[in-house]
Amino acid sequence: xxxxxxxxxxxxKHANLRKVWDDIVPGEPRKxxxxxxxxxxxxxxxxxxxxxxxxYFDEAYAKTTRYGGLIAPPSIHILxxxxxxxxxxxxxxxxTVNAGQSWSYNIPARPGDVIRLEARALxxxxxxxxxxxxxxxxxxxxxxDVICSGRGWTIRPE
Amino acid sequence: MTTTFENLGEGDTIDGPxxxxxxxxxxxxxxxxxxxxxxxxxxxxxxxxxxxxxxGGIIMHGMNNFGLxxxxxxxxxxxxxxxxxxxxxxxxxxxxxxxxxxPTGIVKSKQVTANSRWVLIDVMVxxxxxxxxxxxxxxxxxxx
Numbered sequence: 251x252x253x254x255x256x257x258x259x260x261x262x263k264h265a266n267l268r269k270v271w272d273d274i275v276p277g278e279p280r281k282x283x284x285x286x287x288x289x290x291x292x293x294x295x296x297x298x299x300x301x302x303x304x305x306y307f308d309e310a311y312a313k314t315t316r317y318g319g320l321i322a323p324p325s326i327h328i329l330x331x332x333x334x335x336x337x338x339x340x341x342x343x344x345x346t347v348n349a350g351q352s353w354s355y356n357i358p359a360r361p362g363d364v365i366r367l368e369a370r371a372l373x374x375x376x377x378x379x380x381x382x383x384x385x386x387x388x389x390x391x392x393x394x395d396v397i398c399s400g401r402g403w404t405i406r407p408e
Numbered sequence: 409m410t411t412t413f414e415n416l417g418e419g420d421t422i423d424g425p426x427x428x429x430x431x432x433x434x435x436x437x438x439x440x441x442x443x444x445x446x447x448x449x450x451x452x453x454x455x456x457x458x459x460x461x462x463x464g465g466i467i468m469h470g471m472n473n474f475g476l477x478x479x480x481x482x483x484x485x486x487x488x489x490x491x492x493x494x495x496x497x498x499x500x501x502x503x504x505x506x507x508x509x510x511p512t513g514i515v516k517s518k519q520v521t522a523n524s525r526w527v528l529i530d531v532m533v534x535x536x537x538x539x540x541x542x543x544x545x546x547x548x549x550x551x552x
Contacts, residue, residue, distance in 0.1 A: 259444040298433075298440030299475035300425060303483060316489075324492050325478035328471045332442035344446045345458060348470040350544075352496035407458070 258337045267338040271381040271406040274340060274371045280385075282367040285333040289361040292322045295329050321358035327398050330359070330389055334367035341385070345407030349382070353400030357391075364392040372401065381406040411488040413525045413550035416515055422529065424480030424511030429468050431505045437472050445469075468503040473533045473542040477511045481529070481546050484513070490527070490550045497531070497544035508536045513546065525550040 258264070296306050301323050304311040312320045335341060359365060372386035383406055388399040427433070438444050446453040447467055454465050474497050481492045503509055513529040520526075526549055533542040 257442055259438075259442075261444050261446060295440040295475075298437040299472065299479055300427060301475075301479050303486065305486065315486075323475075323478055323482060324495075325471075325475045328441045328443070328475060342445070344453070346445060347447070347458065348499065350496075350498035351471070351474060352494070354494045355492060405458075 261342045261344050264337045265344060268343050269340045274374055274383055276371045276373050278370060280339060280369040281336050282334050282369055283336055284364050284366050287359055287361060287363045287365055292361055295326060317358060321360050324355045326359050327353060327389055330365055343407055347405040349403040349405055351400055351402040353398055355398045356396045359397050366390045416527060418515055420515040422480060422484050422513035424476060426508055426510045427476055429503055429505055429507045429509060434468050437469050443469055463502055465504060470499040477531050480511045485548050490548050493549045494547035497542055499542050501539055501541040503541050509533050509541060525552055
């Protein structure tokens with residue numbers, strides 16, 4: 251799996267470099283890295299949730315649709331969140347529990363897109379002794395068009 | 409009958425795909441999403457507690473629910489010429505290997521705006537015991 255080989259899958263490895271809840275400053279941009287979305291990466295993500303619609307796999311079919319070519323499922327931002335952030339990003343802290351997310355979709359991501367993320371913590375709070383951080387994210391393609399934007403609520407490890 | 413904005417009504421239901429959760433499906437989601445948090449991989453780590461919570465073993469990614477709900481909405485919307493525009497979700501119960509989960513949707517309302525038409529859908533994911541593991545709301549555009 252070429253994608254996973256180039257990616258540090260041991261989330262403990264950089265754990266000491268990551269910000270803990272106390273260090274996270276709401277409003278401060280997170281470091282991000284551009285990512286080229288490949289057909290292989292889309293197909294692997296699709297396999298993991300059982301996506302089988304031909305618009306993600308069959309180029310001849312996809313050309314007949316309103317999109318005029320292959321696209322990725324809207325939920326591809328699940329992959330992009332990790333693909334566009336470095337190993338010391340606090341989203342990778344072991345024990346980070348996702349409590350929910352909301353996303354708005356503008357245009358689809360496509361194979362070959364070079365995708366850029368603008369992201370930050372938007373808010374942090376304590377509720378029932380749990381440490382929450384709200385993250386705020388916008389993904390753009392190489393033309394600068396918004397692909398999707400979303401927000402997530404995470405419970406931080408103590 | 410083909411789904412159209414006109415013939416949709418409050419209470420109409422959408423059945424999503426059943427999904428069998430296993431250690432292998434969770435591992436595949438790690439590879440597909442690049443989310444290798446030990447919550448989803450490491451049995452030893454999961455013997456510990458997280459504040460007041462002890463999961464008792466590895467758990468499925470919450471976003472796997474999100475991906476399944478998306479699959480349900482897009483598979484329903486594409487044939488109708490509609491576009492999935494928004495999904496908001498909240499996880500209410502962990503999902504573990506051996507569970508079978510299924511998303512469903514219920515049309516809540518329709519709205520016409522200056523330039524388009526919208527359908528709001530309540531979504532949920534239930535496990536094999538009928539317990540809700542995720543809830544949320546989706547918004548689908550039916551371009552006029």
